[in-house]
Every structure is written in C-alpha cells, then in structure tokens.
Amino acid sequence: VPELLEVERYRLLAEAGLHREIADVVVDDPHCLVAPSDPTTLQAVLVGRAFTAARRRGKLLMLDTAELTLGLRFGMTGTLMVDDRPGVDGLVYSPGLDERWVRWRLRFADGGAMALHDPRRLARVGLAPDEEALGPDALTLTLGQLRTALGSRVPGPPLKARLLDQAKVAGIGNLLADEILWRAGLAPGRPCGSLSGPEVSRLQRHVRATLPQLAARGGSHTGDLMAERHPGGRCRRDGTALRRDTVGGRTTWWCPAHQR
Ligand SMILES: [Zn+2]
Numbered sequence: 001v002p003e004l005l006e007v008e009r010y011r012l013l014a015e016a017g018l019h020r021e022i023a024d025v026v027v028d029d030p031h032c033l034v035a036p037s038d039p040t041t042l043q044a045v046l047v048g049r050a051f052t053a054a055r056r057r058g059k060l061l062m063l064d065t066a067e068l069t070l071g072l073r074f075g076m077t078g079t080l081m082v083d084d085r086p087g088v089d090g091l092v093y094s095p096g097l098d099e100r101w102v103r104w105r106l107r108f109a110d111g112g113a114m115a116l117h118d119p120r121r122l123a124r125v126g127l128a129p130d131e132e133a134l135g136p137d138a139l140t141l142t143l144g145q146l147r148t149a150l151g152s153r154v155p156g157p158p159l160k161a162r163l164l165d166q167a168k169v170a171g172i173g174n175l176l177a178d179e180i181l182w183r184a185g186l187a188p189g190r191p192c193g194s195l196s197g198p199e200v201s202r203l204q205r206h207v208r209a210t211l212p213q214l215a216a217r218g219g220s221h222t223g224d225l226m227a228e229r230h231p232g233g234r235c236r237r238d239g240t241a242l243r244r245d246t247v248g249g250r251t252t253w254w255c256p257a258h259q260r
Contacts, residue, residue, distance in 0.1 A: 001076050001077075001173060001174070001175070001220075002059065002074040002075075002076075002077075002078055002079070003059060003171065003172070003173035003175065003176055003219075003220040004056075004058060004059055004137075004138055004139060004170075004171030004172065004173070004176070004211065004220070005176075005211065005214055005215045005219050005220050006074070006087065006219055006220065007056055007058075007059050007060075007061055007074060007171075008056055008139065008215065009087050009215075009219075010061055010072075010074070010079075010080040010087035011054050011055070011056040011061055012054075013080055013081075013082050013085065013087045014051075014054035014061065014063060014080060014082060014114070015054050016082045016083065016085075017051055017054070017063075017082050017106075017108070017112075017114045018050070018051050018052060018053065018054060019050050019051070019052065020050055020051075020108040020109070020110055020112065021048065021049070021050050021108060021109035021110070022046050022047055022048065022049055022050060022051075022106050022107070022108060022109070023047065023107045023108060023109040024043070024047060024106070024107040025039065025042055025043040025046050025047060025104075025105075025106055025107075026104070026105045026106075026107065027039035027042070027103075027104050028102050028103055028104060028105070029103040029104070029121065031103070031121055032103040032104050032116065032118070032121065032123055032124055032125050033104075033124075033125055033126065034124050034125070034126035035126040035127055035128065036126070036127065042125075042127070045067075045068060045127065046065070046070070046106070049065045049066070049067070050065065051063045051064060051065055051070075052064050052065060052066060056137070057131055057134050057137050057170050057171075058134050058135070058137055058138070058166055058169075058170025058171035059073065059074065059166070059170070059171055059173070060072070060073055060129055060131065060134060060170070061073075061074075061080070062129060062131065068127055068128065069127070069128060069129065069131075070125065070126075070127060071124075071125070071126050071127070071128070071129025071131075072116065072123070072124070072125055073123060073124045073129075074116075074118070074123045075118060075120060075121075075122025075123040075124070076120050076122050077118055077119045077120040077122070077123075078116060078117070078118040078122070078123030079116075079117045079118070080114070080115070080116060080117075081102075081113075081114070081115045081116075081117055082112070082113075082114050082115075083112040083113065083114075084113070086117070098117075098119070101117050101118055101119045102115050102116065102117050103116050103117070103118050103121070103123060103125075104116045104125050133167060134166055134167065134170040135149060135165070135166065135167055135168045135169045135170045136149070136169065136170065137170050137171055138169050138170060138171040138172050138176075138207055138211060139171065139211050139212075141169060141204060141207050141208065142204070143200070143201060143204045145169075146169070146200060146203065146204045146207070147200055149162065149168040149169045150162060150192045150193065150195060150200060151192065151193050152193050153193045154191060154193045154194060155191030155193060155194060156191045156192040156193030156194070157191070157192055157248070158188060158189045158190065158191065158192065158247050158248055159181065159186060159187070159188055159189070159190045159191070159192045159195070160177050160178075160181060160188035160189070160247045160248050160250075160252060161192075161247060161248030161249075162192040162248075163177045163180070163181075164177055164248050164250065172207075173220060174250045174251070174252075175220045175221060175223060175226070176210070176211070176214070176220050176223070177250075177252075178223075178225055178229075178252060178253055178254065179210055179214070179220075179223035179224065179225050179226075180203070180206050180207055180210050181203075181254065181259060182224070182225045182235075182253075182254060182255060182259060183206045183209075183210060183224070184199075184202050184203045184205075184206040185202070185258050185259055185260065186199060186202075186203060186259055186260065187254065187256075187259045187260055188245070188247045188252050188254050188259070189245065189247050190260075210223070224236055225253060228242055228253065229242075229253045231244070233253065235255035235257065235258065237255070237258055238255065238257050238258055240255050240256065240257035240258070242254060242255055243255070243256050
C-alpha cells in the first residue's frame, strides 16, 4: 500500500517530469478521473503547459502548473511511472507492473511520458485537490502540531485511529501507525486525549525518527514489527506474544507488555 514514504518517492520521481511541455493526455480508464470526470476537460487544461513543481502532503501528490494543480491519490496499489521508470520496485500487496493496468498517462513533447499504474483501480486523478482538508504532514510533524492533532478531550478516539485520521495528521497508514506506536511504547487503543506531556513528546520523536529510517530501508513495509505481524508473532523487545485487535477499523498488531 503506498503510504507517505512511497508517495514521497513518487514525488521525487515526478520531479523528472517538471518543465517539460505536455503534448497529450491519455485516459485509459475514465474511472480514475475526479473533478473533472471527463478526459476532454483534463486534456484542454493540461496540453501545451508544463508542471513547475511536485509537492506532497500526506499521501496526496500535487503537480502544479502556472495556472492550476493536478492531484494524484494512489489508493491501495497505485504506482507513478516517469519515462517507464516506476516510483517503487513493487508494492507489498501489488502484483508486478503490467501495461493493462495503466489508467492514465501524459505524453511529453520530448517523447517521454508520465503514467499512473494501478491494478485495483482505487487511484484517482483530479484538478484542484483539497489540500487544506489534510492535517500537517507526518514527515515534518512538530510537537505543537501533534499536540493539536491529539487534542485534550477525554477520552477522545483511540490513539491509533487519531494517527490514521488524515485530517489530523497526513500520511500515516496502518503499518506505519503500528510501527510508531510499538517503538513509542504506547497502546493503540489508548484514548488519544489521555497522553501526558512526556508521552506526546516521545510519540513525536518516534514519528520523526521512524519515517526517515524506513524510507532509507526501502518503504513502510520495512519496519521492525513487520515480520511479526502474524499469529504467533512475538515482540522483538520483550518476547511477549503480540495481540491482534481491530482499532480504528484496521487490523492492529501490538505488544500488551510494553505498549501502555
Ligand atoms: Zn513488547
């Protein structure tokens, strides 16, 4: 599943598509289009222009032209390709790359292309994405931003559910949330408004440290908890049998001994 770390790699790849004139927009699968939902309008506003910046907020990739912003969301299995290079070698839950699964592509006047590859058809392309509906980006999350995101209302929703709420913090998905909470020693079902000042600081330090570390290792599936996310899995810190619960509607693995 492309999480923040994967989308950041797509963003870096998309920089290879900046300042190149767009010659054509080909929509192989109109299902991926939102606002506008017709290929003709998208073509009319993009052809003859060039992207000037590739930005990211959470899992939303934004490509700016001088006049407008194109937003790309990658769903469960979306991959960005530029000049036939994929943004990631292969996602954990995604089969390999296949021409049949290209949903949308741009041809540059110089002969190259940018394409969205997505087997499960959950990725979306649209103009003027609502960037402000997203919370602060997790990669640069400050202590003050995390305090605001968690709130002080007691009990508040479960801590993990709040971290997954993209309107509160943008970019943390299921695997990253479990990894961060395991490292920080905080129980996923704990009410988010119940954390002490030192606990909020600890959580913020682990958000900021975990993301670059996993990025360097190759993605959100490279966490220390990953290999133990199965029945019989044990905590690598203390050997305790991990628990599997549903928190915030998502499968959650956690250690009942050191996560409090
Ligand atoms: Zn443990």
